[in-house]
Amino acid sequence: MNRTIEYLxxxxxxxxxxxxxxxxxxxxxxxxxxxxxxxxxxxxxxxxYYMRQTLTAGDILKVIICxxxxxxxxxxxxxxxxxxxxxxxx
Numbered sequence: 001m002n003r004t005i006e007y008l009x010x011x012x013x014x015x016x017x018x019x020x021x022x023x024x025x026x027x028x029x030x031x032x033x034x035x036x037x038x039x040x041x042x043x044x045x046x047x048x049y050y051m052r053q054t055l056t057a058g059d060i061l062k063v064i065i066c067x068x069x070x071x072x073x074x075x076x077x078x079x080x081x082x083x084x085x086x087x088x089x090x
Contacts, residue, residue: 007061014057018042021055022063038066 013021019032027035032051035041042049043062055061 001067003065003067005063005065007063009055009057009059009061011057013055016055017052018044018049018055018061019051021061022051035063035065038064041065 007021007025009016009021013024016024022032022035036051040048041064042051043064044053044055044059046062
């Protein structure tokens with residue numbers, strides 16, 4: 001199952017690298033490592049980006065998470081990130 005989370009980059013987040021931005025959103029190092037291994041899992045304005053590339057205000061960052069067989073701890077962490085995102089976007 002694939003999950004997609006979209007973020008609109010604000011002026012405050014302008015200039016951050018993708019990995020810095022995602023860390024501030026609550027992604028763990030283990031989450032980021034899993035995402036890095038998934039092909040085309042990070043898109044900025046529809047274009048594939050790497051974790052070290054820089055974001056600009058107004059960008060739309062899309063994180064595509066392919067759920068695979070993984071530990072419950074990782075699955076729980078992604079669930080927390082998704083539920084937090086849903087609460088803040090209301």
